[in-house]
Amino acid sequence: MSSPEQWTHPEPDAAPAATAAKPTAEQVIAGLRATDEGGADLVQLLTPEGERVTHPDFDIDISAEELRGLYRDMVLIRRVDREANALQRKGQLGIWVPLLGQEAAQIGAGRAMRPTDMAFPSYREHGIAWTRGVHPTELLGIFRGTDQGTWDPVEKRFHPYTIVIGNQVLNAAGYAMGQKFDGKVGDDDGEATMVFFGDGATSQGDVHEGFVWAAVYDAPLVFFCQNNQWAISEPTERQSRLPLYQRARGYGFPGIRVDGNDVLATLAVTRWALDECRHGNGPILIEAFTYRMDAHTTSDDPTRYRLSDELELWKLKDPIERVKVYLVRQQWADQEFFAGVEAEADELAENLREFCVNMPDPPAERIFSNVYAEGNPNLEAQRDEFLDYVSGFAGGEH
């Protein structure tokens, strides 16, 4: 993939009028809230209508099998998401963080990674987890309150979920700096790191610090921002005067806005960005322009702050439908394939349901274990007192 000079030194003209020193409110809204189009700089390879288009800087050569795989990934993870959401509504999970609508951004980015690359998720990255080989059942404990995720972050090259907004950007910057210091950067076999965060996180100091450190140390880090337009109830336009991808320029590295509902474009752009990083040309910011179709979490009610016509508009840009249309049009998939994926999704959902309702409650001493690597007398005293208290109840272990 190309690395055109314009990413590092964008021409002033390239920026829309909203970058003027004092943009009008209309300009700001035009720049950000041309949201349904994403603006002129949006990289797109597959339109919402399922039409394959070209881009001067980014393209992708994709086989029928690969695209069917991406489609399957997206359908399965959407089904996992819906099932987990339903489990929360049945009282089986304390909370769930839906990814509905962001399947392409996550599957595209996740499938761009090599096994040696490292990923730092926030808490909505169920699709990334899927691409890293973390089974959806391993996520459930976090949301049921029984564990903090059961996968091995080193083995899966997938860091535990980070709940604190933007915090993982610092961890990722440090990790990528380490990759650089260890000499794992510089050629085709190099390593890279990708960190995932949302539009709301870009207002956090941690993210800013991560940008600064990664930039000054040339860290092989891809900042993958899923701009789903809403930081809970706060729209992007109230958080930035600039389209988010243009912020990268101020830190001295490229920023690209990609259609986050286009799995092909996301895959192409992210692959390019990771390659740049593994060759030593990082960091890079990707703004995946997408939309959160459901609530921020199951505790949220989006109807209180956003209009349903916005939702209706984005329904037309569904990330899965456009792939399905393209697959059919190309005659790359038949009804049997789609039915097979559906059946697989049903089975996965049932597994998830069964697994969830049968999850054992952790023993009472769990909250005390793993706080310190070695014992701590105070904590042990508290633990003993608590266990003694708990054991005083009639009937039941805890």
Added chain:
Amino acid sequence: MPQYKQFPLPDTAEGLTEAEILTWHVKPGDTVTVNQIIVEIETAKAAVELPCPWAGVVTELHAEPGQTVEVGVPIITIDTDPGGAAAPAPAPAAAEANGTSSGKIGEEMPGGRIATLVGYGPKSGTAKRRARKDTAAPAAAVAAPAPVVAPQPVAAPAPAPVQAPGGYVPLAKPPVRKLAKDLGVDLYSLTGSGPDGVITREDVESAVAAPAPAAAPSSVDNGARERRVPIKGVRKATAQAMVDSAFTAPHVTEFLTVDVTPMMELRARLKNHPEFRGVKLTPLAFCAKAVVLATRRTPDVNATWDTAANEIVYKDYVHLGIAAATPRGLVVPKVRDADRMSLKELAIALDELATVARDGKTAPADMMNGTITITNVGVFGVDTGTPILNPGESAILALGAIRDMPWVVDGEIKIRKICQLALSFDHRVVDGQQGSQFLADVGALLADPGFAMTY
């Protein structure tokens, strides 16, 4: 065989305790599938659709639209094996039904819990608490008389009368509540002029301009001229404490009239002393000092009757309670280790105590574990009274108003500063002799502060 499963209302957000049923999408007899949307509920946070956990046939709906249901209470019964032989319908979940009510804000639910904006307040009783191994039997006995209301099946709608929203919980926005608290205005005493009776900033401000008369609800009048104020909060706690005390500890009250002119002269001198610059030196401070000094000679008044242990607990410290009238009602914050304080320290501590109490910021911990109490009825211009003991304590001293009165000094009538003291004590702990000596000591110290030299 039919297999009946009940779906309890889940907590759909973090930490919610209840939700209102908005719409049922199914009715008894309907066939349902897993994840089919069966009902829409509204919590404090959001309107939410609930999916069905099982496939089967709806047997019964346990809550009607408009009803507020507690989390964990079954809302629907589903027969997950309808192909099986017919069997009697399951017994209605009677015991659980006391978790449901129309649940409007401020309305009292069965069991005495009050619906608030964020739930139902603390649970009373032990009905839902898990039994401890050693106390299982008594707990069950307590739980038994709890009101049990039969559920209202939707099939035969006979809804309980739904009270109008509002109730007595004052509706006001948080900044207005803050304002009211800062200004010492009791929101319960106001009528909101805003939409739906919401109390506005103006309501609070005008209440300060024309302070409401002290709340003394009368029950002898009729109709519109009556005002019913629920017994709760500090009022309720006070009432409970007073009743407990009055019917537990046999009270004896003694009175003493004292010429406190020397104390007032000393006070005038000290006020001009550099060491007491900026210190609010009140008669109460002298009284407090006198009390802690006198307890040394009569430790009985500072002791506690421990019924459970069948012991009298003598204390080598004095946590002096000061009864304070506040916008919230009577509170009795404590001066810890008052016996180790100088007069100046006591004066400062009392001033801080009063300020905190008036602001309604006295922490519950600051009101606990007193050993003896002073009630300063004199600030209201009252001469004396028969104070009731703070529960757990053995003595309480009422300090009356200090007045210019004719007094016989050296055979002549002079105008002197006269004050009445009243001491109530628990006759189980304190005999008349000790009580009298203590009261006499306090009186002597106030009548001639120089006596303190002898302690």
